[in-house]
Amino acid sequence: AQTVTQSQPEMSVQEAETVTLSCTYDTSESNYYLFWYKQPPSRQMILVIRQEAYKQQNATENRFSVNFQKAAKSFSLKISDSQLGDTAMYFCAFMTGANSKLTFGKGITLSVRP
Amino acid sequence: DTEVTQTPKHLVMGMTNKKSLKCEQHMGHRAMYWYKQKAKKPPELMFVYSYEKLSINESVPSRFSPECPNSSLLNLHLHALQPEDSALYLCASSLSGWDRGNQPQHFGDGTRLSIL
Numbered sequence: 001a002q003t004v005t006q007s008q009p010e011m012s013v014q015e016a017e018t019v020t021l022s023c024t025y026d027t028s029e030s031n032y033y034l035f036w037y038k039q040p041p042s043r044q045m046i047l048v049i050r051q052e053a054y055k056q057q058n059a060t061e062n063r064f065s066v067n068f069q070k071a072a073k074s075f076s077l078k079i080s081d082s083q084l085g086d087t088a089m090y091f092c093a094f095m096t097g098a099n100s101k102l103t104f105g106k107g108i109t110l111s112v113r114p
Numbered sequence: 115d116t117e118v119t120q121t122p123k124h125l126v127m128g129m130t131n132k133k134s135l136k137c138e139q140h141m142g143h144r145a146m147y148w149y150k151q152k153a154k155k156p157p158e159l160m161f162v163y164s165y166e167k168l169s170i171n172e173s174v175p176s177r178f179s180p181e182c183p184n185s186s187l188l189n190l191h192l193h194a195l196q197p198e199d200s201a202l203y204l205c206a207s208s209l210s211g212w213d214r215g216n217q218p219q220h221f222g223d224g225t226r227l228s229i230l
Contacts, residue, residue, distance in 0.1 A: 032215075033215065033216060033218075035218055037221075042223070043202060043223060043224050043226075044221060044222070044223045044224065045157070045204060045206075045221035045224075046221075047218050047219075047220065050218055052216075089154070091156055095215045095216075095218075096215050097214075097215050097216060098213070098215055099212055099213055099214075099215045100145055100162070100208050100210065100211075100212050100213075100214065100215045100217070100219065101159065101170075101215070102159070102219060104156035104157060105156065106155070106156060107154070107155070107156055109154070
């Protein structure tokens with residue numbers, strides 16, 4: 001069974017600063033995918049970024065990037081130049097290559113202060 | 115704009131009512147999902163349809179009844195719900211079928227359900 005751990009329940013960052021959200025996972029699988037989803041108060045779950053386990057290069061999407069440490073089973077999300085619209089709950093999620101089941105972490109609430 | 119459309123956005127119903135939630139996607143995705151989400155918690159998987167067939171039922175009570183009339187449409191029929199069923203119900207879809215885990219799931223805005 002896979003587990004995803006997000007140990008920080010809440011974080012706060014000043015607008016325009018950089019923040020890193022932590023995520024660790026546990027699996028015995030070799031083929032898997034990792035995701036970060038953002039859920040603002042408007043409630044839609046939005047895909048932020050995706051990382052394939054077989055890729056060594058860290059994924060980036062504009063101001064969002066990940067630090068994928070496969071040996072350490074760590075998958076942190078870095079948000080650069082934080083904006084007020086980044087205020088949301090962020091979920092780290094795991095998917096094996098065998099099926100489409102998403103295993104979510106508990107989530108972290110990020111607040112961006114003006 | 116979300117490409118997975120859910121209606122209604124809000125629903126209030128009594129415990130004896132029958133209602134339905136609707137989800138539509140026109141991206142040609144082959145798997146569709148229903149999730150239940152309580153406040154400040156991650157979504158919990160309820161059902162998965164893959165190629166219009168029910169692939170996964172995560173031991174959901176029979177008062178929730180899913181239906182997939184075609185590849186673009188997913189319904190969740192509700193009957194005799196309990197107050198603890200009040201939650202956000204999210205629909206999602208993914209390009210691949212259930213047995214190929216390599217595509218992200220794309221979510222709708224959800225239906226906020228309140229049971230009186």
